[in-house]
Amino acid sequence: MTALISRDELKAAIEAGTVTVVDALGGAYYEQQHLPGAVALVEGEVTARAAELLPDRDAAIVTYCSNPACGNSEAVARRLSALGYTDVRKYREGIQDWVEAGLPVETGLPAERAGV
Helix, strand or coil: CCEECCHHHHHHHHHHCCCEEEECCCHHHHHHCECCCCEECCHHHHHHHHHHHCCCCCCCEEEECCCCCCCHHHHHHHHHHHCCCCCEEEECCHHHHHHHCCCCCECCCCHHHHCC
């Protein structure tokens, strides 16, 4: 199982700019709301897009999905680890916990998909 990160640890890492956050829900869920600065990467795209989205295999990466019942974040984390990423953790509580804590989210498509 992938190592976990708490909401407070993740919030601090996002604020410090020391982590890349990966939204494992993707699609309409990502457009509706995602953690600040998160990149969308679903399990089926990991092999094809990881090198492009996450070029540093030693960087701190945190995956998340909706809540503890969602397996997407674990699946993406395992695929990344199998590709040689060395510092992958999972925010098990997911965006539901983040929103319930009143923390900020972003909406819309990532810049590379929005044509910016």
